[in-house]
Amino acid sequence: MQALGKGFAVTRESGVRGQEAGSGAGEHEAGRGVLPQATSGSRIAWAAVPEEVVAGIERLLGGRVVDAVSQPGGFSEGLAARVRLASGGRAFVKAASTSAAPAAAAFHRREIEISRRLPRAVPVPRLLDAYDDGDWVALIFEEIPGRLAAQPWRRDELDRVLAAVTGLVQVLTPSPVDGEFLGGPRLGGWAALAKGVSSVEGSAVKRIDALSPWAARHLDELAALEEGSAPALAGRTLLHGDLYPFNIMLTAGRVFVVDWPHAWVGAGHCDLVTLLASVSLSGIDPQPIAEDHPLTRDLDAAQIDAVLAMHSGFLLRIAASAGPQVDRHLVDMMVALGRASLRWLRERL
Structure with missing residues (x-):
């Protein structure tokens, strides 16, 4: 939260x-x-992310995103979406702008550092990569084929x-x-x-x-x-x-x-x-x-x-x-x- x-x-x-x-x-x-x-009332769609940020995230993903579905749950501002690549690969991406949502961006930067330190035995999605251009910050996780607890x-x-x-x-x-x-x-x-x-x-x-x-x-x-x-x-x-x-x-x-x-x-x-x-x-x-x-x-x-x-x-x-x-x-x-x-x-x- x-x-x-x-x-x-x-x-x-x-x-x-x-x-x-x-x-x-x-x-x-x-x-x-x-x-x-x-679910936060301040979520944004993949289409609302600036083109240069999308391009940077896609470089880290290793392919073009052809589909993105916003996800329920949690209260972070910004993007929270499951994405599918042209190659068929999948990932979960969340991102926020420091200028538009400074608290969310700060939490994202903090979560990057914590996620990098979590042992493999911990049941969490693995952090695959992270993007940070000084304004936009994004975390790229492996996609978990699951659902929120009922x-x-x-x-x-x-x-x-x-x-x-x-x-x-x-x-x-x-x-x-x-x-x-x-x-x-x-x-x-x-x-x-x-x-x-x-x-x-x-x-x-x-x-x-x-x-x-x-x-x-x-x-x-x-x-x-x-x-x-x-x-x-x-x-x-x-x-x-x-x-x-x-x-x-x-x-x-x-x-x-x-x-x-x-x-x-x-x-x-x-x-x-x-x-x-x-x-x-x-x-x-x-x-x-x-x-x-x-x-x-x-x-x-x-x-x-x-x-x-x-x-x-x-x-x-x-x-x-x-x-x-x-x-x-x-x-x-x-x-x-x-x-x-x-x-x-x-x-x-």
């Missing part, structure tokens, strides 16, 4: 009212909601994915990528909201009450959970950092995890906890799964609570602060996933 850039404007029309209209006001205490549309979840597919997460942790511990290169995780937000460190935060706190009255009433307690979360996050595993259904592809025999720009190094259970929080949007109770899964069944309860607090704080703070220029699909997704994490945390507490 693409992160929102710093310095975005906050206005009265900044999207919380849209959330209330589209998702229903309040917290949905009785319902579980649904997973919103998981939503709502089918239990057999969820079980496959849960087993694959265990395998990922085994392969990626210790991390093959230097944690200092990656930096910290995209987690946390309640502490900043509680402190009201800026006018943006002050406006966001007012909107939090519309998204979750319970969170607004317990802001200090959520901030305390977040501020004590460091031990629950510490570890040596390379984590995906955005492990949701729209980044999971299934083939007949394998589970692939795509889109790695938000990877970080930490505790092996963190990706699983955030994924489990999202399954409630399919009407599945995450608690029994967590109690049975090998990555979480022996954890102290406070470790899971800390991850849920950090995760919900990040998502709902960003959603509550988003200006009208931000992709509404992304905001809808953040609100749905943030509420799901918060709901599970509240039930646990």
